[in-house]
Amino acid sequence: MGGREQGFQGDDATGGERKPEQVPVGPPDGATAAAAAAADSTRTGTVAETSGTDAAGTTAPSDGADHDTRFFGQPWALAHIFGVGMWERFSFYGMQGILLIYMYYSVADGGLGIPEATATGIVGAYGGTVYLSTILGAWVADRLLGSERVLFYSAWVIMAGHIALALLPSVWGLGVGLILVAVGSGGLKANATAVVGTLYSAKDPRRDAGFSLFYLGINLGAFLGPIVTGFLQSNVGFHWGFGAAAIGMAIGLTQYSFGRKQLPASSRIVANPLPPNRRGVMIGIGVAGLVLIVVLVLTGVIRADNLAGIVILVTLAATVAYFSVIVSSRAISGDDRSRVIGFIPLFIVNVGFWSLYQQQFTVLTIYSDKQLDRTIFGWEMPVSWVNSINPIFVIILSGVFAAIWTKLGDRAPSAPVKFSLGAMIMGVAFLLFLPWANGAPNSTPLLAIVMILFVFTIAELFISPPGLSVTTKLAPERFHTQMVALYFLSIALGTAIAGWLAQFYNPEDEVPYFTILGGIAIVLGLALLASVKPVLKLMRGVR
Numbered sequence: 001m002g003g004r005e006q007g008f009q010g011d012d013a014t015g016g017e018r019k020p021e022q023v024p025v026g027p028p029d030g031a032t033a034a035a036a037a038a039a040d041s042t043r044t045g046t047v048a049e050t051s052g053t054d055a056a057g058t059t060a061p062s063d064g065a066d067h068d069t070r071f072f073g074q075p076w077a078l079a080h081i082f083g084v085g086m087w088e089r090f091s092f093y094g095m096q097g098i099l100l101i102y103m104y105y106s107v108a109d110g111g112l113g114i115p116e117a118t119a120t121g122i123v124g125a126y127g128g129t130v131y132l133s134t135i136l137g138a139w140v141a142d143r144l145l146g147s148e149r150v151l152f153y154s155a156w157v158i159m160a161g162h163i164a165l166a167l168l169p170s171v172w173g174l175g176v177g178l179i180l181v182a183v184g185s186g187g188l189k190a191n192a193t194a195v196v197g198t199l200y201s202a203k204d205p206r207r208d209a210g211f212s213l214f215y216l217g218i219n220l221g222a223f224l225g226p227i228v229t230g231f232l233q234s235n236v237g238f239h240w241g242f243g244a245a246a247i248g249m250a251i252g253l254t255q256y257s258f259g260r261k262q263l264p265a266s267s268r269i270v271a272n273p274l275p276p277n278r279r280g281v282m283i284g285i286g287v288a289g290l291v292l293i294v295v296l297v298l299t300g301v302i303r304a305d306n307l308a309g310i311v312i313l314v315t316l317a318a319t320v321a322y323f324s325v326i327v328s329s330r331a332i333s334g335d336d337r338s339r340v341i342g343f344i345p346l347f348i349v350n351v352g353f354w355s356l357y358q359q360q361f362t363v364l365t366i367y368s369d370k371q372l373d374r375t376i377f378g379w380e381m382p383v384s385w386v387n388s389i390n391p392i393f394v395i396i397l398s399g400v401f402a403a404i405w406t407k408l409g410d411r412a413p414s415a416p417v418k419f420s421l422g423a424m425i426m427g428v429a430f431l432l433f434l435p436w437a438n439g440a441p442n443s444t445p446l447l448a449i450v451m452i453l454f455v456f457t458i459a460e461l462f463i464s465p466p467g468l469s470v471t472t473k474l475a476p477e478r479f480h481t482q483m484v485a486l487y488f489l490s491i492a493l494g495t496a497i498a499g500w501l502a503q504f505y506n507p508e509d510e511v512p513y514f515t516i517l518g519g520i521a522i523v524l525g526l527a528l529l530a531s532v533k534p535v536l537k538l539m540r541g542v543r
Helices: 034-051 077-104 116-145 147-167 170-197 207-235 238-262 276-298 304-328 334-361 363-370 383-411 415-431 446-463 465-474 477-504 511-530 532-539
Strands: none
Touching: 077 116, 077 147, 077 170, 077 207, 077 238, 077 334, 077 363, 077 383, 116 147, 116 170, 116 304, 116 334, 116 363, 116 477, 147 170, 147 238, 170 207, 207 238, 207 383, 304 334, 304 477, 334 363, 334 383, 334 415, 334 446, 334 465, 334 477, 334 511, 334 532, 363 383, 363 446, 363 477, 383 446, 415 446, 415 465, 415 511, 415 532, 446 465, 465 477, 511 532
16 A cells, blocks of 8 residues: 555665565555664674674674574564554554545534545645654654654654544544644654564665565554454444554554663664754744644635645655755766766656555545445445455565566566556556446446456556655665655655546546546556666666
């Protein structure tokens, strides 16, 4: 699913090429700070080497690894990160499974009665803000607190957000809850993978299996969350569903609170501490930013009906700024500059992919509510349960894709080819809606949506797993963090666009919507496929 974490092996100390973990998962949710994971794993080894002690584990001699094998052959400390990651995804996707219908259902049906177009825009803006927040979470970890502490505090913020959604009334509860969950999820996304990386030395043969186990927990949470919250929403009300998300996060946080002391000291290292004389300036900038946002809200510049557009504009501005800073830097070589320029076509295609893929939480939710026949032997399946289909396919197919890429080795398609295929397959998935377009309410068979989400997953596994991997390979040595930020900006931009596009969806005239968006994605993929040779030339040896 969108937003699921990605783990990658770190570079060696000399800044060599990063090799992707065999953990083919999505960003939402995602997604996450692969560069941070790599940096942490490298720092772990460095600390061990320089100190001659076990800097990262309980029994390691000097290689920086935790040689404990009590958790399915992995360090026992992984169980604590596994737990908090699973319950965070349970709460995140559980809440998101009922969020849109909560907003547009009438007050009589337990909702807020917000117009559908506005509600989908809010969902898109919220999703985009989650990925924008990963940049903030990574910065705070690198400059102020370290990855482990940011993960811990972020979990508290997430739980507070779900409690707000469960207990606070009307749109105020919605606003407070979504802001807290978005900021907290961004912080946790940006650092959970990094903390897992500190459990292993760079050459520990268990790294791939450890990240795969962590990824399994994420997808278990993503699968179970919508089922539990959807059942509660259907039977006792929305706020019980939000309350279940809060309880799930509380369980994960409780487990993690008891186990966090077992994590290696390297997980708390602040990689690039902010000088004390600059902290006041940064606090001032942060406060000024918050005040500006409050003023814009109170003056009506930022409104519920234009949130998605604002997030799109902010993300575009940040994207242009990041690309400009990197490309114009005198600190990079000509090859580095060429590689960054070669990343631009991949960035554009990635935005296009996520703008369709993330409609699982906007258009597909509306479609499942109104067009899908959810009746199974006389029982009506909750709307949110549709969001549990994709994680099942990801769990099943990710290992298949990992095996295929491993088997192919150097014969595997290059990153531009994978991106182009992913975009085209995503376009085909949208065209698959057409046989049932403009049908009567509840006329689309459930098996059709299962088939379409299967194609969604195939597209995801082509384009999402290579994303951070190729980003870190193309990044100039001095701009690894900024390039990872650019990758997350592409997801943020695509997610916000997904919310903005949903306003054009009309259940009574679906053909233009699915045809145009599906066609655009296919054309985008074909354009990149036709440009593979010049793009690879710009990438200067990176595939």
